[in-house]
Amino acid sequence: MILVTGVNGLIGSTVIREFARQEYPVRGLVRNRAKAQALETLPGVEMVEGDMLHPETLGRALDGVDRVLLISSPDLQMVETQCTFIDAAKQAGVRHITKLSGVTTSLDSPFLFSRMHAEISRHLERSGLAWTFLRPSQFMTEYLREVPTIVAERAFFLPFEDAKLTPVDLEDVAKAAFALLTTAGHESKTYMISGPEALSMTEVAEQISLATGSTVRYVNISVEERNRIQLAAGIPAYVADALDVQSRLRQKGNGEEVVHLETHTALGIRPTPFASFARRHAADFLGTSEWGRAQKERKHPLGLRDLPSA
Ligand SMILES: NC(=O)c1ccc[n+]([C@@H]2O[C@H](COP(=O)([O-])OP(=O)(O)OC[C@H]3O[C@@H](n4cnc5c(N)ncnc54)[C@H](OP(=O)(O)O)[C@@H]3O)[C@@H](O)[C@H]2O)c1
Incomplete structure (x- = not known):
């Protein structure tokens, strides 16, 4: 079992x-x-x-x-x-x-x-x-946290400057987990898994714009400003502080910009590009899905447990 x-x-x-x-x-x-x-x-x-x-x-x-x-x-x-x-x-x-x-x-x-x-x-x-x-790597669903401002202002606000990240689709991670649990030969091994592209936040915004047919902008803000927004959204202070540290590490380049497709290759999983994820969630990003409509009332990015499934 x-x-x-x-x-x-x-x-x-x-x-x-x-x-x-x-x-x-x-x-x-x-x-x-x-x-x-x-x-x-x-x-x-x-x-x-x-x-x-x-x-x-x-x-x-x-x-x-x-x-x-x-x-x-x-x-x-x-x-x-x-x-x-x-x-x-x-x-x-x-x-x-x-x-x-x-x-x-x-x-x-x-x-x-x-x-x-x-x-x-x-x-x-x-x-x-x-x-x-x-x-x-970072889950692609992290960008659904930004839906309230994407719907209200067609923009999202993060302190990552021009850092690139390699967000991965949860479905790819789930396929990898399934393969690792149901086939032999994985003892004492480490499997890194990311999405297929390193994307700056401006490029993430372009992908969401293409998927939704409506321009979305990335606006760079300071780490301090993001911290204030997170606290206002009800995120615990220790999480907001940890995310500040993560933001500063991302600005400097902490390895999260490296694409890891070796697990996809080893386990025979086709990597899902961010564009596919954005198309799958286009109605969420536009605020026209049931979940997306429910976010219209919110003014802040979403807390840790408010996201729809992959
Ligand atoms: N977000 C990212 O970009 C990212 C990227 C890479 C790795 N990760 C890692 O991925 C992991 C999972 O993230 P997630 O977003 O899936 O988390 P999540 O949505 O918070 O889910 C975690 C689950 O663990 C359960 N849980 C917590 N404490 C428990 C306990 N004492 N007994 C039984 N169940 C317990 C929770 O149960 P309840 O429903 O009852 O609360 C919840 O359902 C984290 O360790 C995170 O660091 C995240």
């Missing part, structure tokens, strides 16, 4: 849909089953409740599980959550954990979440379990 954690979230839910599309049985771990109804009705999907911070709640979820895809929220508890889960999984007889982190994962990183992912990765490597690391 394969268990995927964090499946009420963005990437976890996309992975579960990929298993269902491939008609491959999978179990998902959620804290709240009521929120997972749409996923639970998919073919071959079993949903089990449990809290990764509380091993005593994980008995049913881990019963008979051989392999796990480890995902949880980027929050202050992430290290404790995932390390507690790794220990519980080992105790329950799990053999192999594939951990989802990010391209910039490093113990030396000034960016909080890159450091946290590295600490968890080190714990997994030392656990004695078989491990694989899946390290995606």
Whole structure:
């Protein structure tokens, strides 16, 4: 049995849909089953409740599980959550954990979440379990956070200057996760995965303009201004501060501008260009989809848990 954690979230839910599309049985771990109804009705999907911070709640979820895809929220508890889960999984007889982190994962990183992912990765490597690391670049869905101002002002406001990023489609990451969990030979290997192009924010704006048939501008703002906007949007101060650090690293060039297609190539996945993602979400960017219409009332970029699925 394969268990995927964090499946009420963005990437976890996309992975579960990929298993269902491939008609491959999978179990998902959620804290709240009521929120997972749409996923639970998919073919071959079993949903089990449990809290990764509380091993005593994980008995049913881990019963008979051989392999796990480890995902949880980027929050202050992430290290404790995932390390507690790794220990519980080992105790329950799990053999192999594939951990989802990010391209910039490093113990030396000034960016909080890159450091946290590295600490968890080190714990997994030392656990004695078989491990694989899946390290995606920025998710393309990050640009959906900017929908409120794109709809209201046909512009989005970020402090990345002329930095280039290589956003990846969640569906490509989900395909990679599916392949890593269902085929052999990935023990002790790291898989970096990005989108096929390095794009400046002006180029991202051009792609959204082309997809929607309506001009969208990128407006560069200061890191301090972005911090004020994030706080006003209700994003916790520690996340806003971490994102400031990330913005400054991006301005200098922190490796996120490097295209990584080696995982697509190794696993036989066709890379999705940003233009396809933008066309798929054109109605969201125009504010004409149900989700897009709901964002019209908002004045700020969206918080961490407000996005539609991939
Ligand atoms: N955003 C990016 O561009 C990007 C790029 C590369 C990597 N990443 C990494 O991708 C990972 C996942 O991101 P995401 O956007 O999918 O996150 P997300 O939407 O917040 O989903 C995470 C899920 O984990 C669950 N979870 C958290 N704590 C839990 C616990 N104690 N027990 C059980 N479940 C728990 C949450 O459950 P509830 O629904 O109950 O809250 C949520 O459904 C993060 O580690 C992030 O650092 C993100």
